[in-house]
Amino acid sequence: MNRIASGLAAVLLSLAPLGAGGTAIAAPTKVKVFIASMFEIGANTGDRAGEFQHWYERYWQKSQPHEARGALKPVYCDGDGVCGAVLGMGKVNSSSSMQAILLDPDYDFSQAYFLITGVAGTPPSRGTIGDVSWGTWLVDYDLGHRWAPEEGKPGEPVFMPRKGYEEYRVFKLNPALVGWATRLSAGVNLQDSESAKQYRQRYLDEKARAAPSVQTGTHMTGDTFFHGPGLSKEAQYMAKLYGADDYVITEMEAAAITLVIKRQFGTDRILSLRGAVNFDQGNPNETTLQHLDPAPGQTAGGFAETVANVEAVGSRVVDHIVGNWGEWQKGVPPLPAK
Structure with a gap:
């Protein structure tokens, strides 16, 4: 190192914040x-x-784990600014981990994009096993009043929104960002399995019997694992009640995680990506309980293929953002003309 460079390095070191031991x-x-x-x-x-393994193998195999105090699992980052972690299942578990990570001083999230990923269920009228869905809206299933059907008027909904939750029971995700995501993931070759192909034929819906594809719509977040045609219909009713798109995905975390991110950074840079591994109700020849507790060999199959599909679709967006960071750093660019 020459004398000028050595002197500059010393100056920069002297300007860096120092820890208790005097180290930068x-x-x-x-x-x-x-x-x-x-x-x-x-x-x-x-x-x-x-849900995590394919992401880890793509981005973080050479990365060291970082423990964020209060988070369920370590955070991993590669050299290009792609980071990730397992947050835990359910609204409280996942959102508390997200909060802990956002507050960790070792990370700067001020310009970060957030990709909330995982597996989920889908109504057979709207999707099928192996589908990958970008959320356009996130709705919290649990924030409201419910009562037993026999305690209301026959055929009427048994849900009513509770006042006071207006700011965090429904989130519309950035349409421009969702538009980029659907455009970038168009044409991804989605995997399928023979067991899933056979399982789909138990259903009558055209969507349920179709091959996997990339979808968009409302993702419904609930700690309650709601199931059966009645509660599926209720979820669709809630989506429409809130002015959201069709309910297409049932999951347990996205709305809660989004609220945590929103309070610090807003929602403009958030994406929800889910792969369907089950239907939210049984086929016409089985009861809801039979579908929830299937006999051996009677499950849908396709789990391995679906988690691979989620990463294949989502990595298209991750790699595009990172590879074009100059265009994305300050916000979502306008969608190019078709």
């Missing part, structure tokens, strides 16, 4: 995209893949 404190990692998964089945690599 590293600048926080500037996060470009944060990928949130809800669970992993075993290890992060080398065994049966859950």
Whole structure:
């Protein structure tokens, strides 16, 4: 190192914040995209893949885990600003992890995009096993009043919104960002399985019997694992009641995570991406309880293919944002003309 460069390095070091021991404190990692998964089945690599494994294998195999105090699992980051973690299942579990990570001083999320990912259910009238869905709206299923059907008028809804939750029971995600996501993921070759193909034929709906595809619509967040045609109809009623798009996905985390992010950074840079691994109701020849507790060999199949599909679709968007960071850094660019 020459004398001028050596002197400049010394000046820069002297200007850096110092820790208690007099050593320079590293600048926080500037996060470009944060990928949130809800669970992993075993290890992060080398065994049966859950929601996180394909992301880990694509971006973080050479990365070191970072413990964020209060988060369920470590955070991983690559050298390009792509970070991610397993947050935990359910609204409280996942949102508390997200809050802990956002407050960790080792990260700078001021310009970050957030990709909330995982598996989910779908109504057979709107989707099928293996579908991958971009959320246009997020609706919280639990914030309201409910009563038993026999305690109301026959055939009428048994749900009523509770006052006071207007600001956080429904979120419209940035249409321009969702538009980019659907455009970038068009043409992705989605995997399918023979077991899923056979299972779909138990249903009469055209959507349920179709091959997997990329969809858009409302993602319904509920800690309650609602199931059956009656509650599926109720979820669709809620989506329409709130002015959202058709309910297409039932999941357990996205609205809660979005609220945590919103309070610090808004919602303009949030995407919800889910893969359908089950229908939210049984076929015409089985009861709801039979569908919830199937006999051995009677499950839908297609789980492995669906989690692979989620990563294949989502990574298109992640790689585009990071690869064109100059255009995305300050906000979502306008969609190009078709």
